[in-house]
Amino acid sequence: EIVMTQSPATLSVSPGERATLSCRATRSVSSNLAWYQQNPGQAPRLLIYGASTRATGVPARFSGSGSGTEFTLTISSLQSEDFAVYYCHQYNDWPRTFGQGTKVEIK
Amino acid sequence: EVQLVESGGGLVQPGGSLRLSCAASGFTFSNYNMNWVRQAPGKGLEWVSSISYTTMYYADSVKGRFTISRDNAKNSLYLQVSSLRAEDTAVYYCARGGAYFDCWGQGTLVTVSS
Numbered sequence: 092e093i094v095m096t097q098s099p100a101t102l103s104v105s106p107g108e109r110a111t112l113s114c115r116a117t118r119s120v121s122s123n124l125a126w127y128q129q130n131p132g133q134a135p136r137l138l139i140y141g142a143s144t145r146a147t148g149v150p151a152r153f154s155g156s157g158s159g160t161e162f163t164l165t166i167s168s169l170q171s172e173d174f175a176v177y178y179c180h181q182y183n184d185w186p187r188t189f190g191q192g193t194k195v196e197i198k
Numbered sequence: 199e200v201q202l203v204e205s206g207g208g209l210v211q212p213g214g215s216l217r218l219s220c221a222a223s224g225f226t227f228s229n230y231n232m233n234w235v236r237q238a239p240g241k242g243l244e245w246v247s248s249i250s251y252t253t254m255y256y257a258d259s260v261k262g263r264f265t266i267s268r269d270n271a272k273n274s275l276y277l278q279v280s281s282l283r284a285e286d287t288a289v290y291y292c293a294r295g296g297a298y299f300d301c302w303g304q305g306t307l308v309t310v311s312s
Contacts, residue, residue, distance in 0.1 A: 125298035127243075134291055134305060135235075135243065140298040178243055182297040186257050187233075187245040 093117055093181050097190035103198040104169050112193045114162040114179035123183035126155055126164045129192075130175045138177075139164065169195070200224040200301050202292050207306030214282050214310070220275040220292030220303055228270040231296035234277050236288035237305075244288075247277065250296065260286075282310045 094117045104110045114124070122142040127135040137146040139155035142162060152167040166173055174197050179190040206218040220232070234246040247266040248255045254266050265278040275292050287310045293299035 123297065127299075129243075134302040135293075135299075136302070137298060137300045140300075146300060180243075180245075180298065185255050187248070189243040189245065192242045 092186055093184055093188050095179055095181055095188050095190035097193045101194045103196050105198045107168050110166040110169055110195055112164040112177055114190050116160045116181055119159045120181040120183035122158045124162050125180045127178045128175045202303035204292055204303045204306035207308045209309045210282055211312050212310055215280040218277040218290055222273045227273040230294050232275045233293045235291045235293055238288045284310050286310050
């Protein structure tokens, strides 16, 4: 099983600042990596797939990068609605696996 | 509008069973692989099972206890959950996609407790 490790567990950021979230895989997942955003009490929402392609309707301030085992989600200028939990997800291999999540909170 | 609506959750005793359903609308259901993902209270996301037209996949934690199925004529996805344990307590989401999951339902809560 591919284990996905996200860091940090919690990121404290001021509105308007940049946030950088990391995700690491125990073996290569190529570019088969997605990022999701989850707000409290809501279902996850797809942000990024293919490591760097924004899903429909996702603002340009969200960007993804990386391949192989190291991935990054960057939010260039945090808006109030961006304070949430973010998960990475590998779909290169079975079983599908998620990272444990990074909570982005208001500093 | 693409929509997924789960139902069938509830309170069940350890060892019990439930059938979860997911009603799909707004897209050609038969063209898509479908999935179940769960989230225990206060915890992260855990992939549970996926189904294509002919193939099913399961997480080791549920293999032999859960069965995924679909009825393309009814635009519906199902998860039969049996031999339930306390650690199966979670919100169960259905999600569309054979790779990444581009659409999610709001989830149905399964609570396993005596």
